[in-house]
Amino acid sequence: MIRTISVSHSGQIQTGQTIETLISGRDKWFWIDFNQPTDEEIEFLKEPLGFHPLSIEDCIHTLQRPKLDYYDDYHFFVFQALNSESMQKEEVDLFLGSNYIITFHSDNTREVEDVWKRFELSKTPEEWNPSIVLYHVLDKIVDNYFPHVYRIEDLLNEIDENSADRSMEELLEDLFDTRHELLSLRHTITPMRDLAYRMINSHRLSGVLEQKEYFADIHDHLLRLAEKVEASRELTTDIRDSYLSMNAHETNRVMKVLTVITTIFMPLTFIAGIYGMNFENMPELSWEFGYFGALLAMFIIGLAMFLWFRKKGWFK
Secondary structure, eight states, X not given: OEEEEXXXXXXXXXXXXXXXXXXXXXXXXXXXXXXXXXXXXXXXXTTTSOOOHHHHHHHHSOSOOOEEEEOSXXXXXXXXXXXXXXXXXXXXXXXXXXXXXXXXXXXXXXXXXXXXXXXXXXXXXXXXXHHHHHHHHHHHHHHTTHHHHHHHHHHHHHHHHTGGGXXXXXXXXXXXXXXXXXXXXXXXXXXXXXXXXXXXXXXXXXXXXXXXXXXXXHHHHHHHHHHHHHHHHHHHHHHHHHHHHHHHHHHHHHHHHHHHHHHHHHHHHHHXXXXXXXXXXXXXXXXXXXXXXXHHHHHHHHHHHHHHHHHTTTTO
């Protein structure tokens, strides 16, 4: 679907005009939105709009890395939005000219839709221009990163608080799933951060330079997001290492107790082994109290070793 909106020289908003009418230059500036376009509609990018084949190719082949390309009479942007429900990446392409902006997206992107409605209902269209639309679209895309980052932070806090009550398999599975999400976020946020930095430091984007403080604010948000993602990744590593250390400590404690018990029974087993050999010339075998004496000796040896190990703190 292709939809159009423009601002006349008198400051009036007009919708539904054809692309041929818009490029004739009758209006002050215009916005064309390619929303899930068909193959026939994509052809409009070639003729009559006449964009470079490389930028058109980037539109057709989705999930390009966020970037900025300069052409003779326009600039081409690739942004990556995140679906609010599935967290899947959605590519948003923009063509920015002196008197137009063209958005192209293969998904029904909420960020573009929100800015379109806001502009369409604006009571001061004279305050808008293509660079302002660019700012609002980019700002919406970046703002919608925050809920995903906050959700992962809350999930990690929940995992950390309940780690003692969960099995190692469940904990590690959740941690690896979370790290996978964080990796996907980093692959989106880091290139967008670099792109925003390039935009605010480019002397060829006159419209961006006029609104530099606003775009700098977007770059600041992306810096914060990148720091939060890295901090969350470090937290997943800390939770994993702490949990593995706790399990190793618990295993060592159990092994220590078992070792002490085994050590106590070693001399008792030795005594039982000797008197279980059934030789005829063993003096104690004919002693009337030999059985009780052997048991008493075993008890005293076992108790003495137990008290000695307890004094050494081996049972703590």
